[in-house]
Structures are given as structure tokens and as C-alpha cells.
Amino acid sequence: MSERRVSLEVLRYDPETDSEPRFQRYPVPYHEEWVVLDALNYIKDHLDTTLSYRWSCHMAVCGSCGMMVNGEPVLACKAFLRDYPDEIRVEPLLHFPIERDLVTVIDDFMAKLARVKPYLIPARDEPASAAERRQTPAELKRFKQYTLCINCMLCYAACPEYGLMPEFLGPAAIALAHRYNRDSRDAGRDERQEIIAANEGVWDCSFVGACSEVCPKHVDPAGALQQVKIASTVDWYKEHLMPWVKK
Amino acid sequence: MSRKPYVREVSKTRWFLRQPRYMRYMMREVTCLSIGAYALVLVLGIKRLSEGRAAYEGFLQALASPGGILFHLVVLAFALYHTASWFNVTPKAMPVQIGESFVSGGVIVGAHYGAWIVISLAVLLLAGAF
Amino acid sequence: MAKSNKPVVWGLFAAGGTVTAFIMPALVLLVLLAAFGRVPDILTYEKLHAFAAQWWGKAVLLGIIFLALWHAAHRLRITLHDVGVRADATVAVAVYAVAAVASVAAAFYLLRI
Structure with a gap:
């Protein structure tokens, strides 16, 4: 049945011996229901135990196995072999330094994520004892799609502006800030604006839109960023032309 | 290591x-x-x-x-491309939520095209192009 | 980090993008008609002169020209950065200056009509 084989060309990089990455080719059996992650696991189990890559859930929930497959950022667990030609090139996510093989250094993203304060910030005068903060279905719907982000960083690999300007806060972090800004229980927008309305925040975005196209969870970071631009522009005019208006 | x-x-x-x-x-x-x-x-x-x-x-x-x-x-060709590319992303930049649900993107884009056709015809008419 | 002042230049870019998206094709079509010999009324000397002689006619023409120029200038700034021109500050001054000077020139000529 499975005599057909595909050839996986995998980027290898061993920081202890290599001065730069190289590609290594592995023949892998083809199965209709296999994803690229299955092929990598096959290599690890049967052909080459030294291959390093991140993965966990195998069901597009954990966001660990993002990589470039034939030049496109995808989750390896969602990329079916049947959708690719017999030659498949697998590389680590673009725009991130390579730690080893398909493993990238994600410190930059983690730091940026923390900077946008991606958690509920209650109003100062709200007593901590107010345990129940009710929300209508409409209020939930306002931000719900952004909660689906799994921090897989495909959007950073797709965003050319992040590639050109590494200081750019980037799609996922700003979309997540937007998610909390739109939450009826949150009062932290002013704090987040200091970060996301800066030059290296939303203003490094030129609306290429690639982030939304590659998102495996169908979040729309590009939309979030444009909404943040519009809101920040309104803010600016309020602050500079109508300083007497209290925010 | x-x-x-x-x-x-x-x-x-x-x-x-x-x-x-x-x-x-x-x-x-x-x-x-x-x-x-x-x-x-x-x-x-x-x-x-x-x-x-x-x-x-x-x-x-x-x-x-x-x-x-x-x-x-x-x-003209580039202007039309600009118009289409501008309108097609309007639902991203300006989503409209009515009650619980968001108005479908097609409606927002369609409204822009509709308004565009009306405005263009009005401009051509007022300018005496016909 | 401080909040950016980019909203000023971006807001005008977005306004210009919207205005040009709605009316630029019709405007170009009018001139094309004229070029093919079917000069629309408004493009005859008398009509256009009378239009531009009114204060609101001047305002409409200047508004369209300024917003279109600013839109183009801002987008060109981004595009130049995209193709590797790293001197963003210099580029910004140059493109916005062209938009501003051309707009002032347009205002100057309009006031002489």
C-alpha cells in the first residue's frame, strides 16, 4: 500500500559543530493521513535520532510545531503530506534565530508578549472582592476570536516587516493587547497604549496582511492592528487637540 | 552544551x-x-x-x-486596483458588530462598492460626461 | 517608549486612501473622455474656471489634491523602506515636503482663479 515515499529535505544545524545550517534529505513513507510532523517523528524514530524539533499536542492546540514547509509558515501537525509534492523542504520558522535544527530561539516573542500586559487589568476603584464580573454574549463576541491565538508565531514568520524591523512588536502580541482592550472587564487600555501605540508598536505595520493569511486558528491579527491604528489616531487627536477632554 | x-x-x-x-x-x-x-x-x-x-x-x-x-x-488601471484593494480590507479595519454577531465582511465590502458606483456615476453625471 | 506621533501622518494617509479610492477612477475617466475628444462639460475652460472660482470649488479641488498627494507620499515612504532604503527620516521629510509644496502651489494657483 504505502510503497510511495516522499523526500523530506530538513534544515540541520548543530551549534556545536556547524558554522552554518545545511540540508539533509530523508526518504519517508507516504501515508494519506500523515502530516509533516508524523514524517518528522518517523525520521526521529527510525532514521536519525539526532533531529531536534518542538512538538507536543499533534492537534493544532499547543502551537509548538510551527515551521516553514516549502517556504510557508505552518503547523507541522496541520500540514498533510497529501497537500504537498513529493519533495518537501522543512525549515525552522523564518525571522527567528535557529537554536538547533528546527528549534528556534523565541525569547524575543516571549518578551514582547509580556510587554503588552496580556491579562485583565481591573479598574483601580474596583474592589478585589468583586469576584463576579459578568459579561454579555455580545461583549464576549467583541474579542472572542483573538482568544483563539495559540502563540505559534507563524504570523511573525509571515510578517516581512518583522523580518525587516526586529524591534517591531508584531502581529500576535498587538492582537492580544487588542483582545484585552476590547474586553468589557478590562481597564488597562491606557497602560497598553503606551506600548502598542509607540513607533515600534503598531506603527511598524504596513498592513501586508500575511499574518492573518497564515494563522492556523483563523485569528485576524492584521484586522486587529488596523483597528488599533484607527483607535490610536483618534486618541492622538483627542490628546493634542482636545486636552481638556478627560480620557 | x-x-x-x-x-x-x-x-x-x-x-x-x-x-x-x-x-x-x-x-x-x-x-x-x-x-x-x-x-x-x-x-x-x-x-x-x-x-x-x-x-x-x-x-x-x-x-x-x-x-x-x-x-x-x-x-486608471492602478487607481482601480487601489480602489479594490482598499475596499476589500475595510471589514478588517472597521468591523461592525450588531447585537451579538458581526456583520459579514461581504456586506461591508459590498456597501463600499455600492457607494463607490453611486459616487462615480454622480461625479460623471454632474461633470456632464453623458 | 512613548506614544508615536505617526497618527498625524497616517490619519491623512488613510483619509487620502479613502477619498482616492472613491473618486480617483471617475476623475481619471473624465480626463480620458476629454483625451478622446468627448470633453465633458466640466473640463471646458468656462465651466472649470467658474467651478474653481467659487470658494467651495477651490476647497474641493485643494482637498482632493492634498489628500491624494499625502496618501501617495506616505505610501511611497513605506515602499521605499520596504525595498531597502533605510534612511526613513530623510525619505519622510522629502516625500511629505513634495506633497506639502505641491499642495501649497495648488492653493496659490487656485487663489489666482
């Missing part, structure tokens, strides 16, 4: 050749050249208009030359 992360260089000048979606983006961005050029031609037209009938009619004649017609055809 020593760490020695490898940083891949991304081309700063030719990155957009890598993928069709980046090419589409650049195509959208370069519409600014024809829009800017056309706006400058409008400034020139107003200058000629302020200089009197002879100057203005000379300007119109220059526009009617093959070069002028080609210029306007190119500008």
Missing part, C-alpha cells in the same frame, strides 16, 4: 519576490506612484487653468497626445 544561535539574513531589498502574497502587497503599494503622479498633473492643470484659456486648452491637448492617453490608462 553551548548556545550559538544562527541568525538567517533576510534580503532587505528583494524579500517580496519570495511569495505571491508579498508581490500582491507590493503591487498595492506601488499604486501610490500613479496616484501621486496624477495628483501632480492635477496641480499642473490648475496652474494652466489660472494662466488663462490658451494655456488650459494647450494642457488639454497635451493630455490627448498618445503619451497622455497611455499615462491616463495606466493611472
Whole structure:
């Protein structure tokens, strides 16, 4: 049945011996229901135990196995072999330094994520004892799609502006800030604006839109960023032309 | 175990050749050249208009030359591309939530195209093009 | 980090993008008609002169020209950065200056009509 084989060309990089990455080719059996992650696991189990890559859930929930497959950022667990030609090139996510093989250094993203304060910030005068903060279905719907982000960083690999300007806060972090800004229980927008309305925040975005196209969870970071631009522009005019208006 | 992360260089000048979606983006961005050029031609037209009938009619004649017609055809093509690319992303930038649900993107885009057709017809009509 | 002042230049870019999206094709079509010999009324010398002689006619023409120029200038700034021109500050001054000077020129000529 499975005599057909595909050839996986995998980027290898061993920081202890290599001065730069190289590609290594592995023949892998083809199965209709296999994803690229299955092929990598096959290599690890049967052909080459030294291959390093991140993965966990195998069901597009954990966001660990993002990589470039034939030049496109995808989750390896969602990329079916049947959708690719017999030659498949697998590389680590673009725009991130390579730690080893398909493993990238994600410190930059983690730091940026923390900077946008991606958690509920209650109003100062709200007593901590107010345990129940009710929300209508409409209020939930306002931000719900952004909660689906799994921090897989495909959007950073797709965003050319992040590639050109590494200081750019980037799609996922700003979309997540937007998610909390739109939450009826949150009062932290002013704090987040200091970060996301800066030059290296939303203003490094030129609306290429690639982030939304590659998102495996169908979040729309590009939309979030444009909404943040519009809101920040309104803010600016309020602050500079109508300083007497209290925010 | 020593760490020695490898940083891949991304081309700063030719990155957009890598993928069709980046090419589409650049195509959208370069519409600014024809829009800017056309706006400058409008400034020139107003200058000629302020200089009197002879100057203005000379300007119109220059526009009617093959070069002028080609210029306007190119500008028209890019202007239409700009219009389409601008309208098509409006639901992203300005989503509309009514009650619980969001108005479908198609409706928002469609409303823009509808308004555009009405405005264009009005401009052409008021300008006496028909 | 401080909040950016980019909203000023971006707001005008977005306004210009919207205005040009709605009316630029019709405007170009009018001139094309004229180029093909079917000069629309408004483009005859008398009509256009009369239009530009009114204060609101001047305002409409200047508004369209300024917003279109600014839109183009801002997008060109981004595009130049995208193709590797790293001197963003210099580029910004240059493109916005062209838009501003051309707009002032347009205002100057309009006031002489």
C-alpha cells in the first residue's frame, strides 16, 4: 500500500559543530493521513535520532510545531503530506534565530508578549472582592476570536516587516493587547497604549496582511492592528487637540 | 552544551519576490506612484487653468497626445486596483458588530462598492460626461 | 517608549486612501473622455474656471489634491523602506515636503482663479 515515499529535505544545524545550517534529505513513507510532523517523528524514530524539533499536542492546540514547509509558515501537525509534492523542504520558522535544527530561539516573542500586559487589568476603584464580573454574549463576541491565538508565531514568520524591523512588536502580541482592550472587564487600555501605540508598536505595520493569511486558528491579527491604528489616531487627536477632554 | 544561535539574513531589498502574497502587497503599494503622479498633473492643470484659456486648452491637448492617453490608462488601471484593494480590507479595519454577531465582511465590502458606483456615476453625471 | 506621533501622518494617509479610492477612477475617466475628444462639460475652460472660482470649488479641488498627494507620499515612504532604503527620516521629510509644496502651489494657483 504505502510503497510511495516522499523526500523530506530538513534544515540541520548543530551549534556545536556547524558554522552554518545545511540540508539533509530523508526518504519517508507516504501515508494519506500523515502530516509533516508524523514524517518528522518517523525520521526521529527510525532514521536519525539526532533531529531536534518542538512538538507536543499533534492537534493544532499547543502551537509548538510551527515551521516553514516549502517556504510557508505552518503547523507541522496541520500540514498533510497529501497537500504537498513529493519533495518537501522543512525549515525552522523564518525571522527567528535557529537554536538547533528546527528549534528556534523565541525569547524575543516571549518578551514582547509580556510587554503588552496580556491579562485583565481591573479598574483601580474596583474592589478585589468583586469576584463576579459578568459579561454579555455580545461583549464576549467583541474579542472572542483573538482568544483563539495559540502563540505559534507563524504570523511573525509571515510578517516581512518583522523580518525587516526586529524591534517591531508584531502581529500576535498587538492582537492580544487588542483582545484585552476590547474586553468589557478590562481597564488597562491606557497602560497598553503606551506600548502598542509607540513607533515600534503598531506603527511598524504596513498592513501586508500575511499574518492573518497564515494563522492556523483563523485569528485576524492584521484586522486587529488596523483597528488599533484607527483607535490610536483618534486618541492622538483627542490628546493634542482636545486636552481638556478627560480620557 | 553551548548556545550559538544562527541568525538567517533576510534580503532587505528583494524579500517580496519570495511569495505571491508579498508581490500582491507590493503591487498595492506601488499604486501610490500613479496616484501621486496624477495628483501632480492635477496641480499642473490648475496652474494652466489660472494662466488663462490658451494655456488650459494647450494642457488639454497635451493630455490627448498618445503619451497622455497611455499615462491616463495606466493611472486608471492602478487607481482601480487601489480602489479594490482598499475596499476589500475595510471589514478588517472597521468591523461592525450588531447585537451579538458581526456583520459579514461581504456586506461591508459590498456597501463600499455600492457607494463607490453611486459616487462615480454622480461625479460623471454632474461633470456632464453623458 | 512613548506614544508615536505617526497618527498625524497616517490619519491623512488613510483619509487620502479613502477619498482616492472613491473618486480617483471617475476623475481619471473624465480626463480620458476629454483625451478622446468627448470633453465633458466640466473640463471646458468656462465651466472649470467658474467651478474653481467659487470658494467651495477651490476647497474641493485643494482637498482632493492634498489628500491624494499625502496618501501617495506616505505610501511611497513605506515602499521605499520596504525595498531597502533605510534612511526613513530623510525619505519622510522629502516625500511629505513634495506633497506639502505641491499642495501649497495648488492653493496659490487656485487663489489666482
